[in-house]
Amino acid sequence: MAHLTALSIASDEELIREFCHGDRELAAAQFVRRYQRFVYSVAYRYLGRHEDAQDAAQEVFLKAFEHLHRFERRSTIRTWLYRITVRVALSMLRQRKRAQWLPWDEAFSGDEEPQATTLSPDQAHEREEFNRYFHTVLSNLPEKQRETFVLRYMEGLSYEEISQMLGTSIGGLKANYFLAVRKIANALLNGPYGEYFRQASQKPNGDDPHTIQP
Amino acid sequence: METIPTPYSRSQLERLLPDYAFGNLSPEESQRVEKALQRHPDLAAEVEAIQAVFRRLESMEYMRELERRSSSLSLRVLNLWEAQKTVKSVHWWKPVAKVLFPALGLALFAVWWYSASFPPPVPPEGEREFLPAAVELDPPLPYTDGIVTLTYWYSGLPPVAQPRTSLPPLPTASEDEIGQLLNSLAEEVLWSEDATAQAP
Numbered sequence: 001m002a003h004l005t006a007l008s009i010a011s012d013e014e015l016i017r018e019f020c021h022g023d024r025e026l027a028a029a030q031f032v033r034r035y036q037r038f039v040y041s042v043a044y045r046y047l048g049r050h051e052d053a054q055d056a057a058q059e060v061f062l063k064a065f066e067h068l069h070r071f072e073r074r075s076t077i078r079t080w081l082y083r084i085t086v087r088v089a090l091s092m093l094r095q096r097k098r099a100q101w102l103p104w105d106e107a108f109s110g111d112e113e114p115q116a117t118t119l120s121p122d123q124a125h126e127r128e129e130f131n132r133y134f135h136t137v138l139s140n141l142p143e144k145q146r147e148t149f150v151l152r153y154m155e156g157l158s159y160e161e162i163s164q165m166l167g168t169s170i171g172g173l174k175a176n177y178f179l180a181v182r183k184i185a186n187a188l189l190n191g192p193y194g195e196y197f198r199q200a201s202q203k204p205n206g207d208d209p210h211t212i213q214p
Numbered sequence: 215m216e217t218i219p220t221p222y223s224r225s226q227l228e229r230l231l232p233d234y235a236f237g238n239l240s241p242e243e244s245q246r247v248e249k250a251l252q253r254h255p256d257l258a259a260e261v262e263a264i265q266a267v268f269r270r271l272e273s274m275e276y277m278r279e280l281e282r283r284s285s286s287l288s289l290r291v292l293n294l295w296e297a298q299k300t301v302k303s304v305h306w307w308k309p310v311a312k313v314l315f316p317a318l319g320l321a322l323f324a325v326w327w328y329s330a331s332f333p334p335p336v337p338p339e340g341e342r343e344f345l346p347a348a349v350e351l352d353p354p355l356p357y358t359d360g361i362v363t364l365t366y367w368y369s370g371l372p373p374v375a376q377p378r379t380s381l382p383p384l385p386t387a388s389e390d391e392i393g394q395l396l397n398s399l400a401e402e403v404l405w406s407e408d409a410t411a412q413a414p
Contacts, residue, residue, distance in 0.1 A: 025292070028291075028292060028295065029288055029292055032287060032288035032291050032292065033288045036284045036285070036287040036288055036291075037277075037280060037281045037284045039284075039287075040280060040283065040284030040287060041277070041280045041284070044280060044283075050283055053283075053284075054283075054287070054290070057284065057287055057291075058287070058290060058291050058294055061287075061291040061295075062291065062294060062295060062298065065295060127274060127275070127279075130274050130276075131274070131276050131279050134271070134274065134276050135276075152232075153232070153236065154276075154277050171229070174229035174230070174233075175225075175228075175229055177229075177232050177233075178228050178229055178231055178232055181231070181232040181235070181264055181268075182260070182264075184267075185263060185264050185267045185268070188267050188270075188271065189263070189267060196270065197266075197267050197270055200266040200267060200269060200270040
């Protein structure tokens with residue numbers, strides 16, 4: 001079994017150097033730990049099922065290990081991984097003939113893992129339900145808007161990096177980001193959890209909640 | 215002289231709204247957006263609503279869920295990687311075979327092409343008896359025969375060298391002629407022995 005020893009390699013450059021010429025295993029462990037959430041979340045957005053996302057992420061990292069020594073540094077590692085992940089996820093979708101995201105009932109059958117949090121069972125269930133709903137909200141967005149939103153808002157990437165990943169101009173990305181944020185806010189305010197979100201957007205003086213243009 | 219930046223148009227303002235709402239603009243840009251929002255109260259209200267909704271969304275920890283789900287990946291990936299390396303080292307011959315088989319095929323093709331392009335000269339009818347000794351063996355060596363057969367099979371040409379069915383007759387001599395030959399040989403031997411003995 002691979003051993004995971006703490007290793008702190010500051011930059012991606014150092015990580016690649018260590019992987020190619022130094023302690024391969026430790027560098028690989030660090031590499032996966034650094035990008036596992038990113039790769040997993042991209043795969044999950046495309047595949048819509050945690051089991052599939054796990055498989056895809058594993059395949060992505062194995063492919064990355066195979067080709068890391070040939071990484072040309074024309075983009076960042078994250079951009080490179082993003083492209084591999086999308087390719088792997090789309091190929092998995094093609095293989096499984098799932099051209100669209102799975103409905104949640106199907107998507108979550110049998111791949112539940114117990115929550116390792118301090119939430120009560122009710123709270124945990126509620127949160128689980130919300131996460132499913134939010135994933136549906138995301139999945140209903142056009143792909144470019146969804147990816148722009150997730151990469152900018154959730155991953156905190158720069159527009160330059162997202163532009164490299166998606167092949168869209170920065171102006172286009174900003175427009176997509178705005179449309180995505182507007183649609184998500186609208187969906188949350190008017191969906192099954194609307195009450196909860198409307199309370200949040202209630203004006204302090206008790207007036208009607210703020211409105212968002214559809 | 216300090217230049218006054220032109221105010222944002224509505225579409226420009228919209229493109230900056232999410233970054234403004236989530237605090238990702240520089241202080242200068244934020245000030246410009248705030249000024250522009252005064253001219254578009256509907257967008258100002260929308261910013262407030264977006265901020266409130268996304269504050270709630272943060273508390274739902276959607277991303278933390280993905281983080282939790284992906285936390286065991288490193289161990290799984292490394293184990294799989296190890297296993298893959300072992301399988302690769304067991305099947306070391308695969309890459310060798312990948313090179314060797316095409317090379318063998320290429321070599322056979324080259325033999326065929328060479329044989330087809332440059333057929334060996336066929337001796338005239340009367341000279342066919344002067345054939346290489348190797349193929350005259352009776353029975354022919356199986357190994358040599360196999361190689362010759364294989365080569366001609368690939369080349370598509372009939373074998374040039376055929377095993378000889380009859381040997382040419384040996385010259386005959388009388389007993390007197392043989393006796394003379396033996397005497398002359400004995401004299402030569404005696405002469406060479408004398409010469410060796412007289413040498414200093």
